[in-house]
Amino acid sequence: MIRKKMLIDEREKKYLIDKKLDRFGNDLGLVDLKEKKEGVVLKSHKGHEFYLVEPTIYDIVKKMKRTVTTLLPKDIGLIITYLGVREGETVVEAGTGSGALTIYLANAVGKTGKVITYEKRPEFAKVARKNLEIVGLVRKNQKIIGLDEEDEDENLEEEDGLYNVIQKIGDVTKGIEEKDVDAIVLDMPDPWNVVPHAKKALNKARGRIATYVPYIEQAKKTVEALKEHGFFDIHTYECLVREIEISEKGVRPSTRMVGHTGYITIARVKPEDEE
Numbered sequence: 001m002i003r004k005k006m007l008i009d010e011r012e013k014k015y016l017i018d019k020k021l022d023r024f025g026n027d028l029g030l031v032d033l034k035e036k037k038e039g040v041v042l043k044s045h046k047g048h049e050f051y052l053v054e055p056t057i058y059d060i061v062k063k064m065k066r067t068v069t070t071l072l073p074k075d076i077g078l079i080i081t082y083l084g085v086r087e088g089e090t091v092v093e094a095g096t097g098s099g100a101l102t103i104y105l106a107n108a109v110g111k112t113g114k115v116i117t118y119e120k121r122p123e124f125a126k127v128a129r130k131n132l133e134i135v136g137l138v139r140k141n142q143k144i145i146g147l148d149e150e151d152e153d154e155n156l157e158e159e160d161g162l163y164n165v166i167q168k169i170g171d172v173t174k175g176i177e178e179k180d181v182d183a184i185v186l187d188m189p190d191p192w193n194v195v196p197h198a199k200k201a202l203n204k205a206r207g208r209i210a211t212y213v214p215y216i217e218q219a220k221k222t223v224e225a226l227k228e229h230g231f232f233d234i235h236t237y238e239c240l241v242r243e244i245e246i247s248e249k250g251v252r253p254s255t256r257m258v259g260h261t262g263y264i265t266i267a268r269v270k271p272e273d274e275e
């Protein structure tokens with residue numbers, strides 16, 4: 001499903017490389033990759049070891065092309081778990097940005113689910129399409145709905161992949177076209193402007209929403225809008241992660257950590273009154 005393979009050298013430096021690449025070289029020497037399958041240790045011509053392995057989604061996201069700051073895995077993990085996104089669900093997301101969150105959402109909903117992702121900047125959506133292609137979530141040159149571009153041949157060659165992401169160009173504050181949506185995830189500056197549309201789009205039995213904003217004032221405004229539009233079970237979180245360094249000398253938290261990223265708010269849409 002992932003269109004890359006990964007070489008890790010003796011210093012644990014990671015290199016994402018094209019599946020078809022036959023030779024790789026760095027300061028530790030040249031490695032012959034011809035007909036080599038992932039899962040083997042290779043030796044360079046200078047005698048250094050390289051591990052040829054399959055990359056994880058995390059490896060891909062860390063190295064993929066970025067147009068904007070992407071959500072960090074710690075926040076993505078919290079959003080997916082607290083929102084309870086699961087196999088088969090329909091999720092609407094905005095904005096796509098570089099597609100990092102999209103990749104994890106699409107893997108959470110799996111083959112029977114789908115992610116519809118809105119982005120207002122066409123140039124960002126095109127970069128995200130490339131990132132989504134690498135992990136088999138969109139086909140090569142898959143149409144981005146609302147984007148006026150030359151018809152390129154869509155690659156319909158059946159490579160293994162989930163192909164469960166639909167990209168759209170659009171301003172999500174103007175409306176959400178989908179109905180009966182299970183979850184909505186907003187990583188954009190003014191989620192409160194989307195709340196009325198989210199209420200209409202969400203399935204009243206199970207609809208949930210998650211928003212991510214960097215400033216506490218934005219989080220407050222979002223919570224106020226959610227309350228005004230009848231959402232409930234509203235909770236706001238911040239997620240701090242510390243790496244622990246374990247060595248011969250002793251065990252302690254890393255002296256460096258990400259101090260702040262953003263505030264995540266999770267809520268449920270209210271069910272409808274009985275007729």
Ligand SMILES: C[S@@+](CC[C@H](N)C(=O)[O-])C[C@H]1O[C@@H](n2cnc3c(N)ncnc32)[C@H](O)[C@@H]1O
Binds near residue numbers: 095121172
């Ligand atoms: C912080 S980035 C999202 C990053 C993304 N979650 C990721 O992990 O790669 C915010 C994105 O929202 C887009 N955006 C902002 N307002 C929007 C709107 N009203 N409708 C659609 N997209 C919007 C921006 O163009 C930008 O690409």
